[in-house]
Amino acid sequence: MADTAAQKNAILGELERKVLWLAAWTIHNANHLRANDEGIKIGGHQASSASLATILTALYFDVLRPEDRVAVKPHASPIFHAIQYLLGKQSLEKLQNFRAYKGAQSYPSRTKDTDDVDFSTGSVGLGVAQTLFSSLVQDYVRAHGWAKDRPEGRMVALVGDAEMDEGNIFEALLEGWKHGLRNTWWIVDYNRQSLDAVVREGLWQRFEAIFANFGWDVVILKYGVLLEAAFREEGGERLRDWIDNCPNQLYSALCFQGGAAWRKRLLDDLGDQGPVTALIERRSDAELARLMTNLGGHDLPTLLDAFEKAGRHDRPTCFIAYTIKGFGLPLAGHKDNHAGLMTPAQTEALRAAMGVRAGHEWDRYEGLSLPAATLDRFLAEVPFASRKAGLPSPHIDVPAALAMPGTPGKEMSTQAGFGQILNEIAREPTEFASRIVTTSPDVTVSTNLGPWVNRRGLFALEAMADLFKAERIPSTFNWDFSPKGQHLELGIAEMNLFLMLSALGLSHAINGERLLPVGTLYDPFIYRGADALNYACYQDARFILVATPSGVTLAPEGGAHQSIGTPLVGMAQDGLAAFEPAFVDELSVILRFAFDYIQRSGDGDPDERTWLRDQTGGSVYLRLSTRPVEQPSRTIDAHLAREIVDGAYWLREPGPNAELVIAYQGAVAPEAIAATGLLAEDRRDIGLLAITSADRLNAGWTAAGRARERGLVHARSHAERLFEKLPAHCAIVTVLDGHPATLGWLGAVAGHRTRSLGVEHFGQTGTIADLYRHHGIDAQGIARAASALAPSRPVRHLRPAS
Numbered sequence: 001m002a003d004t005a006a007q008k009n010a011i012l013g014e015l016e017r018k019v020l021w022l023a024a025w026t027i028h029n030a031n032h033l034r035a036n037d038e039g040i041k042i043g044g045h046q047a048s049s050a051s052l053a054t055i056l057t058a059l060y061f062d063v064l065r066p067e068d069r070v071a072v073k074p075h076a077s078p079i080f081h082a083i084q085y086l087l088g089k090q091s092l093e094k095l096q097n098f099r100a101y102k103g104a105q106s107y108p109s110r111t112k113d114t115d116d117v118d119f120s121t122g123s124v125g126l127g128v129a130q131t132l133f134s135s136l137v138q139d140y141v142r143a144h145g146w147a148k149d150r151p152e153g154r155m156v157a158l159v160g161d162a163e164m165d166e167g168n169i170f171e172a173l174l175e176g177w178k179h180g181l182r183n184t185w186w187i188v189d190y191n192r193q194s195l196d197a198v199v200r201e202g203l204w205q206r207f208e209a210i211f212a213n214f215g216w217d218v219v220i221l222k223y224g225v226l227l228e229a230a231f232r233e234e235g236g237e238r239l240r241d242w243i244d245n246c247p248n249q250l251y252s253a254l255c256f257q258g259g260a261a262w263r264k265r266l267l268d269d270l271g272d273q274g275p276v277t278a279l280i281e282r283r284s285d286a287e288l289a290r291l292m293t294n295l296g297g298h299d300l301p302t303l304l305d306a307f308e309k310a311g312r313h314d315r316p317t318c319f320i321a322y323t324i325k326g327f328g329l330p331l332a333g334h335k336d337n338h339a340g341l342m343t344p345a346q347t348e349a350l351r352a353a354m355g356v357r358a359g360h361e362w363d364r365y366e367g368l369s370l371p372a373a374t375l376d377r378f379l380a381e382v383p384f385a386s387r388k389a390g391l392p393s394p395h396i397d398v399p400a401a402l403a404m405p406g407t408p409g410k411e412m413s414t415q416a417g418f419g420q421i422l423n424e425i426a427r428e429p430t431e432f433a434s435r436i437v438t439t440s441p442d443v444t445v446s447t448n449l450g451p452w453v454n455r456r457g458l459f460a461l462e463a464m465a466d467l468f469k470a471e472r473i474p475s476t477f478n479w480d481f482s483p484k485g486q487h488l489e490l491g492i493a494e495m496n497l498f499l500m501l502s503a504l505g506l507s508h509a510i511n512g513e514r515l516l517p518v519g520t521l522y523d524p525f526i527y528r529g530a531d532a533l534n535y536a537c538y539q540d541a542r543f544i545l546v547a548t549p550s551g552v553t554l555a556p557e558g559g560a561h562q563s564i565g566t567p568l569v570g571m572a573q574d575g576l577a578a579f580e581p582a583f584v585d586e587l588s589v590i591l592r593f594a595f596d597y598i599q600r601s602g603d604g605d606p607d608e609r610t611w612l613r614d615q616t617g618g619s620v621y622l623r624l625s626t627r628p629v630e631q632p633s634r635t636i637d638a639h640l641a642r643e644i645v646d647g648a649y650w651l652r653e654p655g656p657n658a659e660l661v662i663a664y665q666g667a668v669a670p671e672a673i674a675a676t677g678l679l680a681e682d683r684r685d686i687g688l689l690a691i692t693s694a695d696r697l698n699a700g701w702t703a704a705g706r707a708r709e710r711g712l713v714h715a716r717s718h719a720e721r722l723f724e725k726l727p728a729h730c731a732i733v734t735v736l737d738g739h740p741a742t743l744g745w746l747g748a749v750a751g752h753r754t755r756s757l758g759v760e761h762f763g764q765t766g767t768i769a770d771l772y773r774h775h776g777i778d779a780q781g782i783a784r785a786a787s788a789l790a791p792s793r794p795v796r797h798l799r800p801a802s
Ligand SMILES: Cc1ncc(C[n+]2csc(CCOP(=O)(O)OP(=O)(O)O)c2C)c(N)n1
Pocket: 048, 049, 051, 074, 075, 122, 123, 124, 125, 159, 160, 161, 162, 163, 164, 189, 191, 193, 194, 195, 196, 325, 338
């Protein structure tokens, strides 16, 4: 235990040097491999990493508590891993394999790194906003009476100054303000450099004003204690003025050039043959360089003091910490240093300067002056190090079946069905219902979450009654806010929806409390938040995304809202199982599956029936529609339920000599059924395949192929079993309200001639009938395509194309 602040600072100072060295050596080591193998050198982001060495040292070795959660700026990954290594949470092997296969990741990764990364980073801006939403989710969890046995954590983001250009950060700020954000620290690494350039002058003032505007405390950490002391010397004020007026470019350049250059420039600009000259001349070149780079973000006492003060309250706080990109390295300050890599000679010089003997580069305390026992004792008592990896992730039981609204023979849309299923869940006072949390970016009512919200209420830390209700003004919706509410209403920004889903969907890992998040939005706006969606999946957050309305089927809503490519997004997005049911009973089965699937975390071999890795679980995307569709009359037995989840079932089984199969997905079901009727008399044994998930059907098929290639010759996927009895001459017409490529692969499953219909152009408004005709996905269009593809006899019910 460090007895005094001075002793603690001395230890932290040693650790900072160590961390800087280990990170530099990690990168050097990794890049050497690349240089040898391929004769090229990739950037290791040494400079970007070094910029945060002091701040991360202060945080991880002293300030952070086990319950705190951190998003570390992507390029500071080597510093982060070095710290974990010193804390005994990262293996040497992983460090030695930095950026290599199964080694420590280039950017901190929750799923791929093994040293307890809280939030992944990589796509700049997203990790930052993630901390804000995770703080809101922590409040949500605690307001519902959960996680009370654990201390409240602080959500901390290490932010690059150029990272602040990302718009999603500002969208999040606004949302945080609306929800009374607490317990959040954003620490801006104000090194005044981006990837390409040096940032604009005075940027910090814009940041300060913005954060203050949103109710944050702003703490500016510009000078370290050495500089502050120098300012108190005679002539010191002039030095301060000079620094304050120094352009960022010049400051960076002088940092790069070092002590002699500082001296020359300062004497040229300030030399007075009096106190200022004396102040400069009292210092050697090395001391002068040390003084001039003693910025707030590189000064442990300044940082510790600021964090300690901010730790006394729960107000969101933005620290603007002045730093030098490449601090402590020969790359420091150079504007081209972003991907810069130290030369072997420079690394060698750093090794010598750090007192590290050749061959002892990885030794934990090599080159440090304090006794190993002192360092051991200190590290063993670091508060953060007592954190146990992996909170329990309780499983919430899902009912055996959910409600199946809709009447056979009557019309209902999947979107309406979704609203009614949730409404039925909301009636039940079950643990399952209480763990569901819904969220929507200002489309709660228009995506049919209204009935659920009426029953379960909106969430806010402070209760607020619906004034319209209080005033007895008739309204369909009851918008009471309370800490017990289960709907988080967001502003329109879709990035925020996905980051909120990401935060809600990580609650089991962050708060040890499982939530079952359901987010709704209009399908086309998936693109607006696609990077955040990808990010949420990358860090394995678990949620159900309900996208509705979709396709051109939202016809009168207008061309701007039509979505074509989203079924392909659903197929291609790793970690997301995409479904597009046509009927409400299918939706009910899928939704039940989804509530269970999002909770799974198994690891193991694929399911032999589907070849899907279902025990691993993931998130779920439901592409729904506002189109009322006649509901089938049937009971869903276990076999059919399984096929719905597996991705497809025969709505009409093809006969032994089938000439034709029509395979459809989603809202075009009535057209596919009608086309089957038109063709049935003239095409023998026609089959009609209902596809509920092109994504799962396709994934199972490719996985089974891979299994066979590995020697599991009997591997058969669901798609292959569905088609195994189809005669070779059978043709397949596929159709959906989305890009035709979604189902275009079906012909390759068993080698059948295929024509894929769908939508390739958007923007035209009209009725559903107009638009389906326009895109050739109406019954006649499907029948025409079928007739051309399987041209045995003329189809009597076919009309010529208009
Ligand atoms: C969304 C996104 N766009 C671009 C990049 C590429 N990129 C990585 S770091 C960076 C600049 C970072 O500058 P800053 O945030 O100031 O961090 P510093 O390198 O100065 O530490 C860019 C453009 C990225 N990772 N993510």
